[in-house]
Amino acid sequence: MPYLAHTANVQLAGFAFATVGWVLGSITTGLVQWRVWHVANSTIISSGIAWIGIWRTCFFSRVLVSPNLETMYCQVFSVKDSFVPPEIFVAQGLMLVAIFLGAAGKVTCAFGLKNIYQGTAPITVITHLFTAGGIFNLFAGVCIIIPTAWNLHSVVNNFSIDFPSTFHMPSRPERQEVGAAIAIGILSAILLLMSGVLFLHYRQPVIFDPKVHPILVGQDRCSDCWSITTNPKSYISARSSVDHIPNCGGITNEAFELDEKL
Structure with a gap:
């Protein structure tokens, strides 16, 4: 099998992009700072700021938790709750799908790179591995960009959420801002999409015939x-x-x- 390590430099960079993008996507899924709500009534929400993620909502409260604002008061919600808006409902499912797709893409691409540098598989197998890994990363990026863009749209338009009374949250804030989770999610999606494109860009190298052919004696046409x-x-x-x-x-x-x- 010919030496192919020099043909996968771009794909090695794509694997680095995929790794960082997958880690950032996993962090985005767990963060609560998707939306930042500024509320007028600070009786319960002492700091006047509440954070809303795709799994829970949190805020500091001197009344419910701690007078020194050292601990957050959080309430968890899921897709079974009727008040959950569609952008959060979709985000819960797509972000989990993106994590699994990103992990599958990383494993597939890593196996392809292993075969590149160790020469343990035919070139066609390596190409198929890179193609599969690139598709996984592309779909993972799409699964992240959809919920982050949708929630960004909700923040820009100041959409409300009808929380139940047990959450001690108003249905509409005075104003709301984009949280760090959305920014991290968009960056994660960009890196995964770039990684997918780079892996799909891999092409089989042109392999020359390594056989040495002798020159016969008796010919006088040296010119x-x-x-x-x-x-x-x-x-x-x-x-x-x-x-x-x-x-x-x-x-x-x-x-x-x-x-x-x-």
Whole structure:
């Protein structure tokens, strides 16, 4: 199998992008700072700021938790709760799918790179592995960009959420801002999409015939040597017939003659 390590430099960078993107996507899934709500009534929400993620909502409260604002008061919600808006409902599912797809893409691409550097598989197998890994990363990036963009749209338009009374949250804030989770999620999606494109960009290298063909003795057309060595097409045409290959002072190697007879 030919040496292929130099053909996968771009794919090695793509694997780094996929790794960082997958880690950032996992962090985004668990963060609560998707939306930042600023509320007017600070009786319960002491700091006047509440954070809303795709799994829970949190805020500091001197009344419910700690007078020193050292601990957050959090309430968990899921897709079973009727008040959950569709952008959060979709985000819960797609972010989990993105994590699994990103992990599958990383494993597939890592196995392909292993075969590249160790030469343990045919080139066609490596190409298929890179193609599969690239598709996994592309789908993972799409699964992240959809919920982050949708929640970004909700923040920009100041959409409300009808929380139940047990959450001690208003249905609409005075104003809301984009949280760090959305920014991290967008960056994660970009890296995964770039990684997918780079892996799909891999092409099989052109493999030359490594066999050494001897030059026969008895030919006196040494003037053709220069034209053959400088013009590959003339070498190919001359190679088609052994009788037309010029000899420039070489001697016959019996090992080559034996190989030709075999």
